[in-house]
Every structure is written in structure tokens, then in C-alpha cells.
Amino acid sequence: MAKGERMITSDIETRGLVLLGCGKMGSAMLAGWLKGGLPASSVWVLDPNPSDWLQATGVHINVDLPAMPALVLVAVKPQMMGDALPKLQALGNGETLFVSVAAGTSITSFEETLGAQTPIVRAMPNTPAAIGQGITAIIGNDHASAANLDMAEALLAAIGQTVRLDSEAQMDAVTGVSGSGPAYVFHLIETLAAAGEAQGLPADLAMQLAKATVAGAGALAQAAEETPSQLRVNVTSPNGTTQAALEVLMNEESGFPDLLTHAVAAATQRSKELSRG
Ligand SMILES: NC(=O)C1=CN([C@@H]2O[C@H](COP(=O)(O)OP(=O)(O)OC[C@H]3O[C@@H](n4cnc5c(N)ncnc54)[C@H](O)[C@@H]3O)[C@@H](O)[C@H]2O)C=CC1
Numbered sequence: 631m632a633k634g635e636r637m638i639t640s641d642i643e644t645r646g647l648v649l650l651g652c653g654k655m656g657s658a659m660l661a662g663w664l665k666g667g668l669p670a671s672s673v674w675v676l677d678p679n680p681s682d683w684l685q686a687t688g689v690h691i692n693v694d695l696p697a698m699p700a701l702v703l704v705a706v707k708p709q710m711m712g713d714a715l716p717k718l719q720a721l722g723n724g725e726t727l728f729v730s731v732a733a734g735t736s737i738t739s740f741e742e743t744l745g746a747q748t749p750i751v752r753a754m755p756n757t758p759a760a761i762g763q764g765i766t767a768i769i770g771n772d773h774a775s776a777a778n779l780d781m782a783e784a785l786l787a788a789i790g791q792t793v794r795l796d797s798e799a800q801m802d803a804v805t806g807v808s809g810s811g812p813a814y815v816f817h818l819i820e821t822l823a824a825a826g827e828a829q830g831l832p833a834d835l836a837m838q839l840a841k842a843t844v845a846g847a848g849a850l851a852q853a854a855e856e857t858p859s860q861l862r863v864n865v866t867s868p869n870g871t872t873q874a875a876l877e878v879l880m881n882e883e884s885g886f887p888d889l890l891t892h893a894v895a896a897a898t899q900r901s902k903e904l905s906r907g
Pocket residue numbers: 650651652653654655656676677678679680705706707708710713714731732733734754755756757809810
């Protein structure tokens with residue numbers, strides 16, 4: 631994280647980072663930044679319900695903000711935005727970069743509150759950020775300079791991979807794939823463990839096998855030169871056990887492809903609905 635570290639320790643460390651909302655996603659990111667070397671003294675959090683974890687980090691909580699922070703990270707629920715964001719309107723003066731991770735909340739809606747002169751980056755991270763293994767997609771408004779985008783990207787690179795989008799319209803589908811995606815994988819772990827139990831394994835053994843299998847397969851998919859399809863073929867002996875399972879999972883009507891296509895479409899659709907208010 632050399633690039634992220636450099637950016638975090640310069641402008642953001644000196645001028646400060648404000649985190650608006652520190653629930654599940656805000657804490658996942660903050661945990662990643664603190665672990666990556668961002669000093670707690672450079673962070674101001676605004677949240678009416680600070681968790682015990684947050685209070686133990688040593689960041690500034692619900693106190694006066696620096697006059698010109700380098701960056702405001704907005705991590706409240708879309709439904710809370712109308713209450714939360716106007717309190718930071720004074721920082722929409724062009725000097726502070728706003729980065730929002732809120733699902734289905736358009737750049738235009740931020741410009742309406744903060745002013746079109748405000749540099750705004752819309753981002754979609756995911757919770758593996760807490761251990762530096764997230765992925766975040768970003769896109770800026772017309773007022774976000776190359777330096778603004780670099781700063782947002784460097785901060786987010788400290789908690790995992792980053793990708794830049796070509797258009798804001800891609801953000802709904804990104805949310806359906808990687809923003810919500812960890813939940814699908816956690817559900818896969820739950821159901822794989824339950825399926826093992828159904829075949830007679832003790833619960834703790836089934837869960838250990840399921841977690842290690844998903845973690846190991848994910849790591850292999852990231853590290854290997856082969857495609858995930860080839861990696862799947864590598865596991866599948868002709869007429870063996872995997873083939874028997876894949877005939878169930880790859881069923882055209884009730885298998886994974888159909889299920890996941892529907893699940894991601896539902897998440898994408900919900901993101902679009904949220905942006906319509
Ligand atoms: N949880 C996830 O996996 C992801 C969440 N997001 C986005 O992150 C945002 C936050 O989601 P979560 O962390 O899951 O929700 P959450 O409910 O865990 O956290 C929201 C936090 O905002 C605080 N809050 C409420 N009103 C506030 C106000 N007026 N001022 C300041 N703070 C206020 C709450 O006390 C809470 O701690 C959402 O916009 C969501 O779309 C994006 C990607 C992934």
C-alpha cells in the first residue's frame with residue numbers, strides 16, 4: 631500500500647479526514663485505514679451512536695471539525711442522507727473532497743446539497759475492506775480533478791483493490807456484484823456448512839471446511855493464471871464427485887447461473903430505486 635500510505639500521511643494526515651457515519655461500512659474502512667497507518671488523531675467521526683469499538687480507537691468523535699479537512703467520507707444510509715449531509719454544507723466550498731459510499735445516491739443529489747463546485751467522488755466499497763481485501767469502484771463529478779481522484783483512490787487502495795468506472799450508470803450493477811457480493815459469499819459459506827451437516831458432519835467441522843474452502847478457492851482464483859472456469863475444470867474428474875454436484879448447480883432452470891443472475895439483477899434494480907428516492 632505504498633501509494634495509499636504516501637497520500638494518507640500527507641494531505642489527509644495534515645488536514646484531517648471526516649467520517650460521516652461509522653456503522654458497518656464506515657467501521658470496516660476505518661479499521662483498514664488505522665491498520666494501514668493513518669493516525670487516529672487525523673480522523674473526525676460524526677455519528678449519533680458511536681460503537682464501543684469506535685470509542686476505543688482514539689479518533690475524535692462528535693466534536694468540532696477542522697476548518698478545511700482534506701476529505702469527507704460519507705457512510706450513512708441513503709435514507710439518513712437528508713438529515714446528515716446538510717450539517718456539512720459549509721465544507722462544500724471546493725477545498726474539501728467529498729467521497730460517498732452510499733448505495734443508490736447520485737452525484738447530482740450531493741451537488742444539490744453541497745454545490746456543483748464541490749469535488750465529489752462516488753464510491754462503492756465492500757466490507758472485506760476491514761482486512762485490506764475490499765474492492766472499491768469510483769467515479770468523480772466534473773469538479774473532481776485528477777488530484778482529487780488520485781487522493782480518493784489512494785485512500786481506498788489502503789483497504790483493497792480499486793477500479794475507476796467509465797460512467798456513473800455502472801454503479802448500480804457494481805453495487806449488485808461487489809458491494810452486496812460479500813453477503814452472497816457468506817450465505818454460500820452458511821449453506822455449504824449446513825449441507826455438510828445434513829450429510830452427517832458435526833457443525834463446527836462443517837463450518838471449518840466451508841470457510842476454508844471458500845477462502846482458499848477465492849485466494850486461488852485471485853492468484854492463479856487460469857480462469858475460474860479452468861480452475862473449476864481442474865477440480866472436476868470425469869464422472870467423479872464434483873461432476874455429480876455441478877450437474878445440480880449448473881442446472882439451467884434452478885442452478886447457480888439463474889439464481890445469481892436474478893439476485894444481482896434484484897440488487898441492481900434496488901440501487902436504481904434508491905437513486906430515484
Ligand atoms: N454494509 C455494506 O456492506 C456496504 C454499505 N455501503 C453503504 O454504506 C452506507 C452505510 O451502510 P452501513 O454501514 O451498512 O449502515 P449502518 O447502519 O451500519 O451505519 C450507518 C451509520 O450512520 C449513523 N448515522 C445515522 N444518522 C446519522 C447522522 N445524521 N449523522 C451521522 N451518522 C449517522 C448510524 O448511527 C450508523 O452508525 C450506506 O449508504 C450503504 O449503502 C456501501 C457498500 C457496502
